[in-house]
Amino acid sequence: MDFLDRRMISASRREALAARKIVLHARPGLWLAVLGLGAQQMTTFAPALPMPGSLASKAEYRTLLYLALLSFAAAWFLAWPIWRAQFLIEIWPTEAWNGYFQDAAAAGLPIYPPADGLVGNNYPPLSFYAIGLLGKALGIDNLFVGRAVSLIALLAVTIEVFVSVRVLVGGRAGAAIGALWYLAIMARNQTTYVGANDPQLAGEAIMGAALVWFLLHCRAGQSPVRSLLLMVAAGFWKHSMIAVPVTAVAWLIISRSRYAVRATIIGAAACVIGIATCVVVFGPDFLPNLLANRQYAWSNVIGNLGHLQWPALALLIWAGWAFNNRTSNAAKITALLIGFGLLSCILQWFGHGVAGNAEFDLFLALGIGAGVAFARIETTWIAKRIGARRSRDLMIAALLIRLIASDRQETALLIMSGDFRSFIYANQRTVLNDAAQVAAMSGDVACANKIVCRLAGKPFVVDEFKLEELVATGKATATDVASMLDARQISSFANNVPTGADRSISRWWRINQ
Secondary structure (H helix, E strand, C coil): CCCCCCCCCCCCCHHHHHHHHHHHHHCCCHHHHHCCCCCCCCCCCCCCCCCCCCHHHHHHHHHHHHHHHHHHHEEEEEHHHHHCCCCCCCCCCHHHHHHHHHHHHHHHCCCCCCCCCCCCCCCCHHHHHHHHHHHHHHHHHHHHHHHHHHHHHHHHHHHHHHHHHHHHCCCCCCHHHHHHHHHHHHHHHCCCCCCCCCCCHHHHHHHHHHHHHHHHHHHCCCCCHHHHHHHHHHHCCCCCCCCHHHHHHHHHHHHHCCHHHHHHHHHHHHHHHHHHHHHHHHHCCCHHHCCCCCCHHHHHHHHHHHHHCCCCHHHHHHHHHHCCCCHHHHHHHHHHHHHHHHHHHHHHHHHHHCHHHHHHHHHHHHEEEEEEEHCCEEEEEEEHHHHHHHHHHHHHHHHHHHHCCCCHHHHHHHHHHHHHHHHHHHHHHHHHHHHHHHHHHCCEEECCCCCHHHHHHCCCCCCHHHHHHHCCCCCCCHHHHHHHHHHCCCCCCCCCHHHHHHHHEHHHHHHHC
């Protein structure tokens, strides 16, 4: 049962409350078996009637083991991006790109360049002002402020996954499993964004908070307008997060909510007003920047499809549960979230240069889906044949094996390989040396590693991605680009990159045997 499907209540309120009292008085430690956020039935590990003491104890210990294993996996994979975040190196090419615009926002300078220039900004404005002003207030380089915000945002989304599962099906065990899996898979698979100066994770945290608020509004039978407005605000932090707002509107329509028309109109109006406000504030260059040239092709999608191997197992687990519970509203809501998350991911992958951040909505949705499936696994086909306990064992084992089954093991190398650690230090020394060389150069300089030019105090004069897309879309040729650089007397600096970093644990093992 979920909070939206009252027809499935099999016991009266008095019976449910009595069952709750029996469990709590019989074993206070069975906090995993209490009712979840107002739901009127027992949650994941507690059936409608209290279990005998020995069985309840075993269930509790198994749950604690699951949580301990997933917690260790999450901490293990987080160690690498957290350690790496302290160094003045380029984790992802957009780090210094964001840093330049954050600097400009904090200084009150324009953040949307002329549309016919060599620099473009296709991100909405809120993240630049938030990070820039925060860095200015703290007296810390925006590069490191953005990295810290990314890590905090990841933890925030983890909590939001937990709360979403609690709202949908109650219970703490399934909610914790879904949240910890989300934390582990993000730390494992999205190392170019976790702990990097990029706005996507913080935007996802705002959108996740709006999703929780929306679910709470639906449960209480209240107007979801405020939660939809928060989704709109999240879109002005990072505009590529579309699965949650589309799910919210679709659910209002499917559930025939009396608020559907009004909430949708207000949300759409807020979007239009926000865009119009940006045009007024930032001028006519805002829309051309936001609608930047980009090459679209099926080959881009095909090149990214391999990324789906990471969340595929969680998707199959959820699908197995959802098929057996397809009439429940928890299954319907998660189906919308996951379906739109996958669709959004694939659509974004049509664009050249779109990477793992297109998967963020999908990972959020699958974290919720995995938690719901764990909480209600006894209703699945496999659980009816091998039992709920063994099904949960199998689910957790499969998820853990998928997390660790990879030759890329940065945290292990960080512990065991001095060469791996020394590469990061060497990379930072190279950045500092390159910055000193660039600072001594006269005039404007275009750096392959923009952290170098920013550290050298050089202005942001060339956005290689914008120029690449102009060529890819036929708007310019390579000769045109070279002529534009010559006309503006921009020098190029080819950054030195230290060699020797290898993230393959098997190769390291062979070398050291």
